[in-house]
Ligand SMILES: O=c1[nH]cnc2c1ncn2[C@@H]1O[C@H](COP(=O)(O)OP(=O)(O)O)[C@@H](O)[C@H]1O
């Protein structure tokens with residue numbers, strides 16, 4: 001016994017290993033395997049945390065929307081997969097002010113300086129070390145388009161100088177421009193479909209968009225390759241009807257058209273021009289004043305018999321030139337413009353900007369919700385009430401309407417109905433989604449073109 005114990009006590013380490021090698025083998029194989037998996041697989045938590053969490057893998061973009069009625073800035077932050085990630089508590093920094101750049105047609109410096117507060121706050125929201133790598137873009141829309149080349153180019157040049165003098169953000173050669181209408185419409189389509197996560201799906205699973213600004217209105221939707229091949233060729237100086245875009249591994253043919261002078265505030269002027277200098281059946285009963293747009297004044301006075309939906313519709317149809325212009329294409333919207341042929345990409349329409357705002361002011365949409373499902377006929381119903389009231393009743397009948405908009409409420413709602421139904425050819429009973437913001441995970445993001453521009457800007461980095 002003693003001898004045996006003595007032998008046992010002096011057993012060498014190698015003897016022990018040899019004796020227990022079976023057990024050791026059973027324990028060590030899984031440990032080695034697990035270690036290998038952790039080291040080699042990029043998807044496992046620790047590794048991915050190190051790689052994806054650092055601020056150097058994030059890309060910021062600062063986009064100014066120089067709209068006809070106001071200027072806005074959006075700052076977005078994307079991860080490596082081009083998903084939006086929160087900046088502080090929201091998925092974007094969004095700030096806005098009025099008026100827009102085109103309110104200073106003869107003073108380019110003052111026009112550019114109106115962006116200073118937006119610029120400073122936007123730049124502050126980008127981490128200091130990333131600023132020189134962060135693209136900044138300024139896209140001007142209908143306001144500068146309508147000003148004409150020289151005045152708008154002077155303003156843009158002053159904005160370029162402001163960015164150079166005051167900011168460390170990265171400006172490319174074409175970073176400060178007047179967007180052409182088809183660009184604006186296609187960015188809006190990318191924004192909405194990105195937020196709905198329909199990009200990469202077949203074209204008929206995407207949604208179509210309408211964006212009613214102050215100066216212009218855009219419609220965009222994806223069409224089939226066959227329909228794209230049938231698109232009418234644009235005349236000289238016209239934008240082409242179809243844009244090809246490659247997004248999330250799929251090629252899209254996007255029908256897009258922008259109508260300058262048919263944004264809501266510009267359309268008021270077009271409708272008042274039809275009855276030039278005399279009474280107009282779209283003006284709310286009891287109002288007699290003037291409407292200013294783009295430096296011109298228009299008489300805005302109701303007819304002696306008061307406002308009327310039916311008569312206002314006749315004037316709106318004239319302003320849209322629905323029946324007065326020649327359609328040389330298969331089918332037209334209004335003003336002789338091709339309608340794109342319809343199809344699956346147009347069956348769900350997301351309708352933004354002034355459509356949402358007026359519906360909320362008229363009281364048939366809840367302004368605290370990001371989206372609302374309505375029908376074009378809802379605009380007509382609200383128009384009937386607005387056209388039948390007197391100015392004095394406005395505040396009680398439509399408590400949410402801003403005072404300045406009250407004389408034009410009948411006009412705005414009739415125009416919106418006429419644009420959707422007679423202009424764009426939607427059925428009065430078709431459901432459409434009015435959209436202010438789109439939910440993206442837990443957050444909601446502004447349903448506006450700058451996100452589409454930001455995605456393009458960071459994709460090329
Ligand atoms: O970021 C946004 N989110 C939601 N609505 C917006 C945003 N930017 C503009 N809008 C809408 O567009 C309307 C003004 O149009 P804008 O001034 O952009 O005219 P434009 O597009 O014809 O130049 C605003 O009253 C608002 O309804």
Ligand SMILES: [Ca+2]
Nearest residue numbers: 067141213214
């Ligand atoms: Ca706009």
